[in-house]
Amino acid sequence: MAQSYFPVRQLSASPAPLTPTLEKEKQLDAEEVQETFIEQKKKILQSIDDTTSILSNFKDFNKSSWVVRYPRFRDAEAESSGKRDRSARRSMSFVDEPTVETTVTQRRKVGTRSVSLSSVSTINEEDASEESKENGASPNFDFRVLHLDLKLGPNGSSSSATSLVSQLEKSSIANLLDDRFSVAMKHMDKLRVRVEDTSSKVLVTGDLNAGKSTLVNALMRREVMPVDQQPCTTAFCEVHDAAENDGKEEVHLVKEGSIYSIKDESTFTRASIADLEDFVAENENAERIVKLYVRDPRSPSESLLNNGIADISLIDAPGLNRDSLKTTALFARQEEIDVVVFVVSAENHFTLSAREFLASASKEKAYLFIVVNKYEQIKNKEKCRRSVLEQIRELSPRTYEDAADLVHFVDSSSVLGVEPTSSSFTSLEASLRSFVLLKRSKSKLHPAATYLSHLLSDVELLASSNAILAKAELQRAKDDLERSRPILEGMKSNNDILLEGLEHVEEEGTSTVSRRTREILTDALEKIGCGELAVKRPLLSLPPYPGLLRVWDYVHDVRKALLTSLDAAVKSAEDDARGSTSTCVTRIQDLGDRYLPEGVERSRRVFMPEAMFSRIRRTSRRHSSKDAIVAGSTYGLGIGLAHRQDLLETSFLDIFDAQHHFMVYFGDKESKGSSSEEMDFMPSALSLASIGLSGLGALTVVGGKVLTVRSILEGAIRLADLFHNETARKWAAPVLGAFTIGLSVYVILELPNTIPRTVGRRIHSSLTKSESDSEHAEGAFVGENAKRIVRETRKVLRIASWEQRERFRAVMEECTKEVKNAEELQRQSEKAREWFVHTQERTASVRGEMSALGDL
């Protein structure tokens, strides 16, 4: 049973005449109602201000500090723990992240509505039951005012909505919420205006000819509205107290398309009250709005319009028919209409249009004031009353429940000029006055209170769900920090160790390669110097001696074989370097991996030692054989020595290096160090060799090479110059001849042994010359090759350790960023959590104030 809005419920089906005391009581009650109204109005205005401030803060916070998220709730498992304190487990997710769900408990309790991980939302039970009545379903905890319509497509199917929201970014949702906040704030501005508005409008409507105008006139106690048996009212005539128009009685005909303002002459045309009937007659088919300002001669305690409490106006609407039905229904729905007085003729009861109107109006206004007019004419009054009430029960159940106050059976036409006024009409007037004042509070404060309650409830829900989220984020940030901080610290302290370790491996690697290369090549060169192959390889051997006649080819082949073996030695040094480099690269990678934190993907790079020194080979193929050696060409180095024309060129000295022998026996320390090339041009050495051979004419042609007569003669003359006297010439000639022959025979027999040694020695000599760096004992060949191999090794090791350093640096940078982000998240989520909790409490407190107002 709904609570009555009437402090005095003295009306009955057959009301007794009101005594003056009772009338006074009603008056007092109206004043009490007014006082309550003023008190409630003050509190609602305060709540509007507080809520606006909360929303404004929410907007700012959403924009500058924390992206507010929009939660969704889904029934997880319902459980009932009693009648008054019901709780439900719900699954909460956020629309921009629908897959992450948190189970929350919602507890319904009067006064608050929130969610928490352990205990949740509460909702005013009345709200819940109202909601369930309206929806015909169990109350849900979704948003009502801040609800975001995230549906997609014309049908807005839920599946498409899900697909849309999952695509929405957090910021888009936050923007949508921001819009909702703005809309809510604007709406609250409107509500404020409405709450502060002191006027109240009563719409009088009903069937054609039901007697609406007659009722208005009866209420005014004067004939203001034209009354006719024919349907006559086509305009909406608003009757105001003349006090609103500075006490002047006047008609304002609102211009079509204008929004009426009493202060703006351009919005209306003035006319006198007497002209109203003519005007109504002229505009029979036009729906116009007419404002009437009239004086009620009665005292404020009797008058409805001039009541001393509120500015009440009566609106005489056109009679309902198919044409006017829509317009009137629309008019009745307007917010400023506080009360709808429906006039029905006792003769006709409710017509089809009346039923339609009432069905529509009762949706908007739960209570209707019904006047059953022309009641006196009815013979069987009881039957008529029962029949009408029965119909009202169907059309507006809540009105029926309060029928004693809200349904009146009167005869309006008998009021004017008749004293005293019938008790039924006086009762109607008293009830209407009380109802209007009460309804005024209901119609002005209730929408604001309901809206505020819903809005605050939404804000509380939003704040509490975001507080949960912020708390979860805070925990996540803490967990992240707990994990990432020690990693970062570890990396920082390991950084220097790693750098040192890498440098150490690099240095150690290059010095090992340098040492090993020098060892291999020096050894190889020494062997060459002794006429042996630099390295032993299955396919590598010195050529067999082909005999004296092909000695020249033999020399060439020996030279080629020695040079090839030297090339093989270089290659072996490179292979050795590859091995050492490979080991070092593995050590470098191991070092890097050791200091990288767990979980970081390790480098999958594989070192390919065969790629080392490959550039040189590739390049060498592009060059002619003479310039083939890139790395060694400048210094006559060992790569591809066997292909170098200059080194392959054989010389007579390869066969008999007299100068060498001369130097072995006669040379001094310094000259021993000179190169054989320099010696080639020493006349004494050449001369001696020439003389040695000149005795053997047959040997002037060796392997196709001719020693010129001129050179022999020159040699002889020079030798002769050694001996200055005749005596010497006499005994020396035979001795010299014998010596020369012996020497020549010896040389020829020894050639297979001496040629490799001579060639090797010459190669050794030519490769150990050091033009730029005489400090290196091993000379250019070893030095430059070592330099080249070490350079390549260093390059590889540098790249390998650079990669590890870079990886380490990048991971450390990432880790630093992660820590910083987590710190920032921790700071922000801490702040957000505090802010949301504070806002939730603040909202709950404002909501509590609203609840304390009770049912308005």
Ligand SMILES: Nc1nc2c(ncn2[C@@H]2O[C@H](COP(=O)(O)OP(=O)(O)OP(=O)(O)O)[C@@H](O)[C@H]2O)c(=O)[nH]1
């Ligand atoms: N007997 C009797 N006649 C009434 C009563 N009220 C109105 N009438 C008559 O009914 C007719 C129509 O009255 P109106 O007041 O013009 O009716 P209305 O509802 O304003 O008419 P429209 O605005 O044209 O729809 C008039 O002739 C009135 O005299 C009543 O209470 N008793």
